[in-house]
Amino acid sequence: MSTQSVAVASHNELNRNSLFNMKGRVALDIEGEIIALTADVASKQSIAKLVREIESREKCLCILVNNAGITSESVTTETETASDMKRNLFDNDKATFDDWTDTYRTNVASIYFVTAAFLPLLQKSLELHPGWPGTVINISSVSGLVKSAQHHFAYNASKAAAVHLTRMLSAEIAESGHKIRVNSIAPGIFPSEMTAQESNEFQKSHIPRENYAKKVPAARPGRDVDMAQAVLMLAAKQ
Incomplete structure (x- = not known):
C-alpha cells in the first residue's frame, strides 16, 4: 500500500x-x-504560503476539501407586524454589513481563492496518477438549499452562494480543458463547534439524538460515517 x-x-x-x-x-x-x-483561508497571502508549504512536501494534490465555515448573527423573523420585522432585521445592532461580509469572506470567497491557488497542484494529480484527476469537495450546507432563513440570513445566503460557486468553478475549469472535478456536499445538522458550541480534545462535538428525533427525516444528527461516505463517493474514480 x-x-x-x-x-x-x-x-x-x-x-x-x-x-x-x-x-x-x-x-x-x-x-x-x-x-x-x-x-x-480568508487571506490571499496565507493561502499562497499554504500552497508553497504543500508544494515543498508533495508532487501533487489529489483531493482538496474546502471545509472552513463560520455562522452569522441570528435574528428573529417571527413577528406580528412589518414594523416589528424591520426592527429585528434592520434596526438591530447585530444586523451589520460587517456580519455579512465576514460570513461571505470565509464561507464563499475562501472557496474561490483556495481552489484557484491549488489548481496547478490539482492538475498534476492526473499527470502522476493516470485515471485519477484532482478533485475539489466543497462543504456547503442544506441551509443553502432551503427557503427558510433559519434565523440567520447571511449564513444561509452564503451557503447558497457556495453551492452556486461550486457549479461555476466546475463549469469554467471543464470549459478550459483542465481535468479537475469540483463538487459540493450540503450536510444537514452535524455535531460541530458551530452547532454544539464546544468540542473535546479530539475536536469532536456532541448533539443529543433526541434533539432532532422529530426535526429531520433521519431522526438524528449526522455522524462521522455519513460525511465520510459522501466524501469517499466524490473522491473516488469516476
Missing part, C-alpha cells in the same frame, strides 16, 4: 495542536501521516 499524506490546515494553534492528538487514532493498517498546518 502506498503512503498517503493528509494535510489539515487550521486557522489557529489550538485546533492545530489538537490534530496531533488525532494521529494516534488513525487506523493502524493505513500507512501515511497527518500534517498539521496553520493557515487563514
